[in-house]
Amino acid sequence: MPRSSHWLNPRSLLTISTIALFVLALMPVRYLGWVTWIADGPVTLCTAPIERTLGLVVNRFVDRRENDGADSTQNNALVARVQQLEFELLNQQSENEKLRAQVAEYQLGLSLNPDVPRQLFARIIGGGADLSAGIIKAKAGSNEGVEVGSVAVVKGVNLVGRVARVESRFCFILPITERASGRIEGLIMLGDKESGPACSLTPSGAGALQGPVIYPADQPQVIAAIRPGLLVRLADGRWPASSQMLVLGLIDRVDLATNQRQIVTVRPVVPLDRVPEVVLRIPAPQPAATPGGKTPP
Amino acid sequence: MRWPVVAFFAYVLLGMELAVKPHLAIGPTRIAPSFIVPFIVFIAMSAPMLPTLWVALVLGAVFDLLSPRGDGAVPVLGPYALGYLIGAFLTLTLRGVMFRRSPLTMMFLAVLASLIAELVVVGFFTVRSVYTDSGAGWSAGAELLKRALSSLYTLATAGMLGIVLLPMASLFGFQDSHSRRSVRRGERRPSSTR
Numbered sequence: 001m002p003r004s005s006h007w008l009n010p011r012s013l014l015t016i017s018t019i020a021l022f023v024l025a026l027m028p029v030r031y032l033g034w035v036t037w038i039a040d041g042p043v044t045l046c047t048a049p050i051e052r053t054l055g056l057v058v059n060r061f062v063d064r065r066e067n068d069g070a071d072s073t074q075n076n077a078l079v080a081r082v083q084q085l086e087f088e089l090l091n092q093q094s095e096n097e098k099l100r101a102q103v104a105e106y107q108l109g110l111s112l113n114p115d116v117p118r119q120l121f122a123r124i125i126g127g128g129a130d131l132s133a134g135i136i137k138a139k140a141g142s143n144e145g146v147e148v149g150s151v152a153v154v155k156g157v158n159l160v161g162r163v164a165r166v167e168s169r170f171c172f173i174l175p176i177t178e179r180a181s182g183r184i185e186g187l188i189m190l191g192d193k194e195s196g197p198a199c200s201l202t203p204s205g206a207g208a209l210q211g212p213v214i215y216p217a218d219q220p221q222v223i224a225a226i227r228p229g230l231l232v233r234l235a236d237g238r239w240p241a242s243s244q245m246l247v248l249g250l251i252d253r254v255d256l257a258t259n260q261r262q263i264v265t266v267r268p269v270v271p272l273d274r275v276p277e278v279v280l281r282i283p284a285p286q287p288a289a290t291p292g293g294k295t296p297p
Numbered sequence: 298m299r300w301p302v303v304a305f306f307a308y309v310l311l312g313m314e315l316a317v318k319p320h321l322a323i324g325p326t327r328i329a330p331s332f333i334v335p336f337i338v339f340i341a342m343s344a345p346m347l348p349t350l351w352v353a354l355v356l357g358a359v360f361d362l363l364s365p366r367g368d369g370a371v372p373v374l375g376p377y378a379l380g381y382l383i384g385a386f387l388t389l390t391l392r393g394v395m396f397r398r399s400p401l402t403m404m405f406l407a408v409l410a411s412l413i414a415e416l417v418v419v420g421f422f423t424v425r426s427v428y429t430d431s432g433a434g435w436s437a438g439a440e441l442l443k444r445a446l447s448s449l450y451t452l453a454t455a456g457m458l459g460i461v462l463l464p465m466a467s468l469f470g471f472q473d474s475h476s477r478r479s480v481r482r483g484e485r486r487p488s489s490t491r
Binding site: 024 | 308309311312313314315316317318319320322324325326327329347350351354358359360362363364365366367368369370371372373374375376377378379382421424425428429434435436439440443444
C-alpha cells in the first residue's frame with residue numbers, strides 16, 4: 001500500500017482535523033479573520049436559502065398570532081411619534097450644549113466635527129446559530145454604506161446596539177444587552193424633560209442592564225424619586241453625539257447595595273433579540289479636503 | 298450509509314436551527330432546543346463509528362461558522378465541532394446497551410449528548426475568556442446553567458424528530474455493524490483456513 005494513503009484515510013484525517021480544530025478553538029480572535037471569509041462566503045451562501053424559506057414559513061405563523069392582538073394597540077403609531085419628537089427635542093438640547101462647547105473649542109483652534117447621521121432601514125434576517133452569542137444580522141452592508149460602529153435603533157428612539165462587523169450585503173449588530181458590548185452610561189429621566197442622576201450600566205446577561213446610580217456631588221445619598229418605570233436615556237461620550245438621549249429602557253427594579261447605593265435594573269422597551277427591523281444611523285462621510293485646504297462645495 | 302440522504306436532512310435541520318429555534322426560545326433567556334443534536338444522535342444510534350464522527354464534526358464546524366460572537370462578531374471555529382464529536386462518541390459508546398428503535402432512547406441520548414457538547418463548549422470559552430478581551434463578563438456558571446436547561450428542552454425536539462426519523466431509518470441505508478462484522482468474519486474464515 002502506498003505511504004500517502006496512510007495519511008489520507010478517513011481515520012487519520014479525522015484525527016488531524018480534530019487536532020486542528022482544537023488549536024483553532026483556542027486561537028485568539030485576531031488570527032481568525034480568514035474564518036469570517038468562509039462563514040460569510042460559502043457557508044452563508046449554502047444555508048441562506050433554507051434559512052430564508054423556513055424563516056418565511058415561521059414568520060407567517062408568528063405574524064398571524066401577533067396580528068390577533070393588534071386591534072387593541074391602534075394608537076401605537078401615535079405613541080411612537082410622540083416618543084420620537086421627545087427624543088429629537090432632548091437630542092437637540094444635548095447637541096446645542098455640545099455645539100456650544102465645540103464652538104468654544106473651535107475658537108481655541110480645535111476642529112469642529114458635525115457628525116450628522118444618515119438613516120437606513122434594515123430588516124433583521126436572523127442571528128447566530130448559537131443564541132447565547134446574542135448577535136443579530138441585518139440585511140444592509142457595506143454596499144449600502146454601513147460602517148462598523150453605526151448605531152442601530154428600533155421604533156425611532158430605542159437603542160438596539162452597535163454594528164460590530166460589516167460584510168458587503170449584511171452586517172452584524174451587537175445589542176447593548178450582550179456582555180460583550182461592555183459598560184454603558186445612562187441618564188435617569190425623573191420627568192419627560194427633567195433629567196436626574198446618571199447611572200453606569202453593564203449587561204446582566206438576561207436581556208437587561210444593571211448598575212449603580214451615580215449621585216451628583218450635591219446629593220450623595222439615596223434619591224427617593226428613582227423608582228421602577230422611569231425612562232433611562234443614553235448619555236455616554238463613547239457613543240456618537242447624534243445618539244445621545246436615545247432610550248436605553250425603563251427601570252425594572254431598584255435595589256439597595258450593601259454600601260447603601262441604589263442599583264437599577266434597566267430593561268429595554270422592546271426585546272432586542274426579537275426586533276423585526278432596525279434603523280441604522282450611519283455617520284455622515286467627512287468631506288474630502290482639497291489641496292488648498294478648502295472643502296469642495 | 299447514504300450520504301446524499303444524510304446531507305439533505307442535515308441541511309433541512311440546520312435551516313430549522315437557524316430559522317425556527319429563535320422562536321422556540323423561552324423569553325429573553327435564550328433557552329432553546331437543538332435540532333442538530335438529536336439528528337447526530339439518530340445517526341450515531343445506527344451508523345458505523347467513523348461516518349458518525351465525521352457527520353458530528355462537520356455539522357459542529359458549520360454551527361461554529363454560523364455563530365458570530367464577541368465585540369467583533371467573529372466566529373470561533375472548533376468548540377461546537379469538538380463538542381458534537383464528543384457527544385456523538387458518547388452515543389456510540391452507549392448505544393450497545395440501549396433499545397435503538399425507540400424515540401425515548403433518542404430523547405435520553407440527545408439530552409446526554411447535548412449536555413456533554415455544551416460542557417465542552419463552555420470549557421473552551423472559559424479558557425478563551427482568560428486571554429481574550431471579548432471574554433470580559435463571561436460567567437461559566439450562568440452559561441452552563443442556561444445551556445443545561447437548553448439541553449433539557451432538547452427532549453422536545455428529540456422526541457419529535459425521533460417519531461419522524463426512526464420510521465425512515467431505512468432511507469438512510471444504515472448497515473447494522475454487528476451483522477456486518479459477522480459477515481466479514483464469515484468472508485475471512487475460508488481465507489484464514491487456506
